[in-house]
Amino acid sequence: MSTLYARIADHYLQALQAGTLRAGDRFPSVRQLMRTHEVSLSTALQACRRLEEAGWLEARARSGYFVARPRRQALPPAAGPGTRAIDPAAYVGISAHVSAILARGQQQAVGVNLALAVAPPPMYPADALAGIMRRRLLQAPRLLTTMTRRHGNPLLRTALARRALERGITAAPEEIIVTQGCIEAVNLALRAVTQPGDTVAVESPTFYGLLQILEGLGLRAVELPTHPKDGLSVEALSFALDSDPSLRAVVVMPTLHNPLGCTMPDERKAALVALCAARGVPLIEDDIYGELLAQPPRTLKSFDTGGDVIHCGSLNKVLAPGLRLGWMLAGRWQARAEMLKYTLSRFPEELGQAAAAEFVASPAYERHLRRLRDTLRSHREAYADQVAAHFPAGTRLTLPDGGLLLWLQLPDGASGDALFTRALAHGIQIAPGSMFSTGRRYDHCIRLGCGRAPDEELLAALKRLGRMVDGPARGR
Amino acid sequence: MSTLYARIADHYLQALQAGTLRAGDRFPSVRQLMRTHEVSLSTALQACRRLEEAGWLEARARSGYFVARPRRQALPPAAGPGTRAIDPAAYVGISAHVSAILARGQQQAVGVNLALAVAPPPMYPADALAGIMRRRLLQAPRLLTTMTRRHGNPLLRTALARRALERGITAAPEEIIVTQGCIEAVNLALRAVTQPGDTVAVESPTFYGLLQILEGLGLRAVELPTHPKDGLSVEALSFALDSDPSLRAVVVMPTLHNPLGCTMPDERKAALVALCAARGVPLIEDDIYGELLAQPPRTLKSFDTGGDVIHCGSLNKVLAPGLRLGWMLAGRWQARAEMLKYTLSRFPEELGQAAAAEFVASPAYERHLRRLRDTLRSHREAYADQVAAHFPAGTRLTLPDGGLLLWLQLPDGASGDALFTRALAHGIQIAPGSMFSTGRRYDHCIRLGCGRAPDEELLAALKRLGRMVDGPARGR
Numbered sequence A, B: 001m002s003t004l005y006a007r008i009a010d011h012y013l014q015a016l017q018a019g020t021l022r023a024g025d026r027f028p029s030v031r032q033l034m035r036t037h038e039v040s041l042s043t044a045l046q047a048c049r050r051l052e053e054a055g056w057l058e059a060r061a062r063s064g065y066f067v068a069r070p071r072r073q074a075l076p077p078a079a080g081p082g083t084r085a086i087d088p089a090a091y092v093g094i095s096a097h098v099s100a101i102l103a104r105g106q107q108q109a110v111g112v113n114l115a116l117a118v119a120p121p122p123m124y125p126a127d128a129l130a131g132i133m134r135r136r137l138l139q140a141p142r143l144l145t146t147m148t149r150r151h152g153n154p155l156l157r158t159a160l161a162r163r164a165l166e167r168g169i170t171a172a173p174e175e176i177i178v179t180q181g182c183i184e185a186v187n188l189a190l191r192a193v194t195q196p197g198d199t200v201a202v203e204s205p206t207f208y209g210l211l212q213i214l215e216g217l218g219l220r221a222v223e224l225p226t227h228p229k230d231g232l233s234v235e236a237l238s239f240a241l242d243s244d245p246s247l248r249a250v251v252v253m254p255t256l257h258n259p260l261g262c263t264m265p266d267e268r269k270a271a272l273v274a275l276c277a278a279r280g281v282p283l284i285e286d287d288i289y290g291e292l293l294a295q296p297p298r299t300l301k302s303f304d305t306g307g308d309v310i311h312c313g314s315l316n317k318v319l320a321p322g323l324r325l326g327w328m329l330a331g332r333w334q335a336r337a338e339m340l341k342y343t344l345s346r347f348p349e350e351l352g353q354a355a356a357a358e359f360v361a362s363p364a365y366e367r368h369l370r371r372l373r374d375t376l377r378s379h380r381e382a383y384a385d386q387v388a389a390h391f392p393a394g395t396r397l398t399l400p401d402g403g404l405l406l407w408l409q410l411p412d413g414a415s416g417d418a419l420f421t422r423a424l425a426h427g428i429q430i431a432p433g434s435m436f437s438t439g440r441r442y443d444h445c446i447r448l449g450c451g452r453a454p455d456e457e458l459l460a461a462l463k464r465l466g467r468m469v470d471g472p473a474r475g476r
Ligand SMILES: Cc1ncc(COP(=O)(O)O)c(C=O)c1O
Pocket: A117, A180, A181, A182, A183, A184, A207, A209, A253, A258, A286, A288, A313, A314, A315, A316, A317, A325, A326, B345, B346
């Protein structure tokens, strides 16, 4: 006996198979389904999710469900984390593995690099930035020989504070600490709120750079279930807080997560901030990809009333990968973070900051972002289509709403590490899932960066990659 | 009954007082004294030292003794550390004090800043560097939008490796890790070789920035006697190594020490390296001011055969204070330092590195350095003359052979902190001795940076400062 929602899903499945509803069509809204079939919200939603999981529908942020393109109908979304006991916190020992992976990529001639989490140089406004810099250098060459300013360039801090406003954050320019990239900001945040030996809760999977930081600082990680669509499980965090009194900080990428690509819904963000505030646990938000969403969603920081959230951002993914410009808002730990930043590396070079400030404050920045987002969307679609066409059955992928990362689950039994090795021998580099967790939980996953345009060489490489998934280990 | 060396000294004292030997004259060499008076080397040396300590003679590196200028005859060199029991290692708690001092300097309008350890912007080749950068930006704007290169720009690493050669260091360009200033290099060095809770031996006094790093990393400091002329006592280090098994690293500024200005003689450097190698203790060399000496002396690293020395340098004091470019050679800890650098902040922006590389590799760099050294020498002399003329009797100062730092001992009972407060109320900023040690050992000392040209305002400020030494605490 099939359930109500399954019967509704079947009804639409026939329409889809018959071609009554076609690729790209908007699917009836949840409200419409409720009215048409006289069912509850949850039943209507379950019906949609079932079709989505079967690969027939695609959810688009804020616009509901659409009929998936035909080739992608073979590519169901990644499975959720399921329910599992949370592993105990453990010291991180991943750097050797990550370094080995990175080093192997450097030893080999790589023709198609799918391991990058950044777009190629031509997709950023190099000429405009260079023009601003040349002018500044002509007017004020001595900025090269003047000690750098405390906490960063005031114009850049003002420009960043203005943009933060649009993300729901009210911050004075004086609160912004300019850092050497987001990575330094996260380092400082962790050093501000933890001692070696403490436990830090992170998403699972999570950015390998974060795991390396934890290892370097002698911190233990507890990896929490994170859904490829909705992000971190707040319940799991609550449970971890109950069971590990040494849990001293939480690091989350709530918007366009690396590697999953997911964005936490606003309610979940609010619940997360509320939980951390109630427990007095510092919450570190890594928002490096935030501006790659068309309507950048709310930040964790925007829900923060007591200064419990440390917000970290960067211009490296959105404006200029060659400028090492990040920043942070350190909430209750502002004074300590400022002191640590001074102690660690002083303050960034003036020239890059001045150029970034002028560009970010101009309308050209919004134009650039729109172009970048549109281009990346088309890349994501083209990559996903090619994966759908050429990867073996059982491959799964949740198409993210923005950014440039695709997280693939390979079919049962396939190994990301083996694929990495095989692909590298053919000049194709990928990021194997094993980099994104201290456990062995994602060995059947890979991350693909889709910054590069889907030109012929790229499409051929993806096709080849798909063919290699089940093949025998060749190369080294 | 006076000793032999005292009688010889008296003999020359009469000649000096009579004006037979006049300011600026070369004093008979130690060899001449040995021959003339038929005495041993040690007796001849003792005679010279006695006249030096009384302020009549000045030693110049590699050229022997000269008759001091008349005004400076009133200014004897700083006293040595004497013999004292070594304080036990202690956790560092200086950041609040240092931050308060730095913050007070920022709140106040400062007309004459004598607290800087750097020369003013016009003394560095801003136009030449800006010219190189403008050309690079025109040719290759995309270096702004390309991910920065691992470990730094190859041309800069080559240029730095070449210069290191002249300091007795044989290093491949690939061994040079480019950092965000010397301060980041020292941070990385300490993180590479210590764990929180370990003890680190440092000079006393030492650069406050180093004490802040130790505090931030949860390390304990043992402060070792350091002579204002010959630097760190190697015997004291040997003793400390015997008595504290948790001593895990030594950080030394062997050339143009901050704040003392002293340079360790080569034999002492050799002994220090040998001691650390024998004990298997990592030796971190901060050489930031090294190139400010006319014939840059040997580095600790040049004595290193087993990779026990981590050498840290920077272009910030010698080429461009606005470029945050430092570097390190990490010896046995090379792989770990590379990993930590990547984990902490990735790699520096390309533009500044490219410009620095081109300039450092050109003959213009040597010309610039010569000019900078000459200018700073004249500043040191003029500052010292003014101090001699206007500071109260009992003030002591050892004139360094290079660099821009003067370390003053105030007369008994005078307080550097009180002078700092009083001076600040008059728009004059100095660095009080209390910043340079975790104990209260240097509260009667101050550090003066003599980067600024001795113009009228500056000379007036020094005069005023001298008058304030004994005055009552005014201002806040
Ligand atoms: C989630 C995340 N945080 C931080 C970083 C590092 O950022 P930055 O280059 O600004 O230091 C990256 C880069 O890949 C990232 O993906």
